[in-house]
Amino acid sequence: METCMPARQNTAQTATGADPHLWLEDVAGEAPLEWVRGQNAVASGELEATPQFAALHARFKTILNSQDRIPYVSLHEGYYYNFWRDATHVRGIWRRTTPEQFVLADPAWQTMLDLDTLAAAEDENWVWAGADFLHRDTRCLxxxxxxxxxxxxxxxxxxxxxxxxxxGFRLxxxxxxxxxIDRDTLFVATDFGPGSMTSSGYPRIVKEWRRGTPLDQALTVFEGAPDDLAVGAAKDFTPGHEFQLIWRSMSFYANQLYLREGAGLVKVDKPDDATAYTVRDQLIIELRSEWTVNGAVYPQGALLATDFRRHxxxxxxFAVLFAPTPTSSLDGVSATRSALLLNELDNVKNRIVELRHVDGAWxxxxxxxxxxxxxxxxxxDSxxxxxxxxSVTDFLTPTTLYLAEAGSDERLQLKALPAYFDAAPCRxxxxxATSRDGTAVPYFVxxxxxxxxxxxxxxxxxxYGGFEVSLKPFYSAxxxxxxxEQGGVYVLANIRGGGEFGPRWHQAALKEHRQxxxxxxxxxxxxxxxxxxSTPRRLGIMGGSNGGLLVGAVMAQRPELFNAVVCQVPLLDMKRYHQLLAGASWMGEYGDPDDPxxxxxxxxxSPYQNVHAGKRYPRVLFTTSTRDDRVHPGHARKMAALMQGQGHDVLYWENTEGGHxxxxxxxxxxxxxxxxxxxxLKQLG
Known part of the structure; x- marks a missing residue:
């Protein structure tokens, strides 16, 4: 097999500056896929032969296909809808039941669509990606x-x-x-042909498409710029507040909002880095930076509300619905018919606050x-x-799902996970920890x-440490x-770049502050x-996506601290990340490598440029997916090839399906x- 492969190189660049592993970026090319098959055979051959593998694999299949899992549902027109996979339904079934049935231990489900049957009939490897219902209708996309x-x-x-x-509508x-928009009309942002997608690979044009008409005759509503991230549109179906809103994301952290009125669009005044949306007659604004309006200063991380039409x-x-403290941030907002539910995070612990707008006051x-x-x-149903x-969970308490109602503290337990492992001996x-610049960084053990x-x-x-994502306690079977259960210690780090303490915590690690x-x-x-x-010989690190970049960088910088690295669907070549798939959309997070x-x-x-021959690194397992069209599998492929060429002992495994x-x-x-x-277990046991 190796005789048909390019010669191994031990640097990320040749003397001429070319990347010798660039050929591995050809996702579906025969030579790269042959390399992948060879790598998979080595990794699977070694790891499947370990004493633990067979028992782990059998147990995980039992857990992941268990009928005792919580079937998470969404409500539409009196039915709870759920998508479910198990050993019988490998690709899954979309099904529904009534609220009365759902509370029972064994609800009666009606199958809407069997994805295994559909995939077999159409000879496609379909994976479910969701359903979008028309309000108060039987139609969905x-x-x-x-x-x-x-x-x-x-x-x-x-x-x-x-x-x-x-x-029907089909794309x-x-x-x-x-x-x-209504039963016969959609907002559509898609690939309309050359020039219709952004440099990040997302749509830049929104059109209004009427049933029975060709897509190329759809009415253009809005066009973004080629170097934007994406555009989109939505309609609020709340009676009396049927606003049509168009949004334009210039980057991950900059966006504009427009109200569609007749044939025109009116820009909604807000900071570009703020998120805004309507809830009934109110405009809700989540601030990512301080905002001064008419002499009033609203803090970074605050949640504001105002009458939309007056605005x-x-x-x-503006009414201030939430103002952060040094230890608290806003973790989420959900709207019911008459209330806003704020999920507040204080020192990485949640609390729920209910807000009602009554007689002009909150x-x-x-x-x-x-x-x-x-x-x-x-x-x-908002x-x-x-x-x-x-939903209530933590590391040692199986997740429980309750039905609650705004205005009351009473709730009905609907479902609960069984105890998949013995948590009694654990705490x-x-x-x-104190970071290099003196910042206190919390973590769970x-x-x-x-x-x-x-x-x-x-x-x-x-x-993880990126994109304002908060890592919170969770129950993992x-x-x-x-x-x-094997006596291991699990550690979850709440590092900067995440959202545990709001926008300030995230922005502290942006671009030039990534270190x-x-x-x-x-x-x-x-x-x-x-x-x-623990000890360095028995300490391992794991992260995926941006977390894969994290563990790759830390491995390169402080290899003596660890003995195992699991690097999942990672970014690693930060010289080329913006040229691969959706990478251009993340320049607001990392910066532009084309700017010197x-x-x-x-x-x-950048891990790909910072590993070297002759230096000892902990053993690495790289995992990714051929079908990941968000983070290019070339990152993991090239890093594995580079490190192997340098003489390092790394394993590589790529799933041929699975996406990100x-x-x-x-x-x-x-x-x-x-x-x-x-x-x-092999490396650290």
Missing amino acids: LSLSRGGGDACVLREFDVATLAFVAD PEAKTRSAW MRGERD QRRTVNAPAFGTLDASAL IDSDQYFL VQQFQ VSGKDAAPGAERPALLYG VTGSAWL RAFDDFIAVAEDLLARGL AQWDYIARY AGAANNDQQAMMWALTYAFL
Whole structure:
């Protein structure tokens, strides 16, 4: 096999500046796929032969296909809809039941669409990507992905007939954004042909498409710029407030909002880095930076509300619904028929606050919910119902799903996970590490109660640190059974770049400050070692996507701290990331490597440019997916090839389906996680 491959190189660039592993960026090319098959055979051959693999794989398949999992649902016209995969339905079924049936231990489900049957009939590897209903109607738009990528086929479906609509709305595979206007009209942003997509690979044109007319005759509503991130549109179906809104994202952190009035668009006044949306008659604005209006200063991370129509007339009178503190941030907002549910995060612990707009003033009430772990509140129907789902979980407590109602603290337990592992011997602790610049960085440790300092337990440190994503306590049957029950210590780091303390925490690690996220992660590793919770020989790190960049950079900078690295669907070649798939959309996070001044700071941490022959690194398992059309699999491919060429002992495994999630069904997930934990147990056990 190797005789047909280009010669191995031990640097990311040749003397002429060319990347010798560039050929691996050809996702579906025969030579790269032959290389992938060879790498998969080596990784699978070694890890499947470990003593732990068979038991892990069998247990994960049982867990992931368990009938005891919570079937998360959405409400539409009196039915709860759910998409479900198990051992019988590998690709899955879309089904529904009534609220009365759902509370039963074994609800009666009606199948709407069997994806295994559809895939077999059409000879397609369909992966479910969601359903978008028309308000108070039986019609919906189904999104189906080939192999799990972000690009989807769009088809109109009628739940009254359990069939796709003949001559209904249908769009070919693309990164489409669509929304209903009425039964015969859609907003559509898709690939309309050359010049219609942004440099990030997303639509830049919104059109109004009427039923029965060719797509190329659809009315253009808005055009963004070629170097924008994306555009889209939506309609609010709240009676009396049927606003049509167009949004333009210039980057991940800059956007504009327009109100469509007749044939024209009126820009909504707000900071470009703020998120805005309507809830009934109110305009809600989430601030990512401080905003001064008519002498009033509204803080970064605040949530504001004002009358939308008065705002469009030029009035500026905001109510502050949430103001952050040094330890608190806004974790989410959900609207019921008459209330706003704010999910606040304080020192990485949630609380739910209910707000009602009564006689022109906002009334606040803290919901009496469990005061531990992670809470999530999600409205069933923001137009017609005050009910919401409340999910409660933490590292050691199986997730429980409740039905609650705005205005009351009473709730009905609907579903709960069984205990997939024995949590009784375990405990959760929260510590703080001190980063290089003196910043206190919190982290969670899940370990056995008898894990005394100096016990030298195997420990797994997980992090992300980007895009304002908050890492919160969660119940994982996979982690619990594969790691905690084996005596392992699990560590979750809340480093800068994330959203645990709001926009300021995220922005502290943007662009030229990216090293702070890596410093925070290193500080957590050093702190848990100093506490005697593990040793470098028994400490591993894991991260995916941006977290893959994190562990890749930290591995290159401080290899002596670790003995295993799991690097999943990662970004690694930061010289070319903006030229690969959706990479251009992330320049607001990392910077532009084509700008010499920005490349100067990116080059200092880009993993692909910072690993070297003759230096010892912990052993690495790279995992990715051929069908990942968000983060290019070339990142992981090239890094593995580079490090192998330098003489480093790394493993590489690529799933041929799965998209950015890495796996397209439960069986693929079971295989991916069994290989991962077999690797960790072998390296750190």
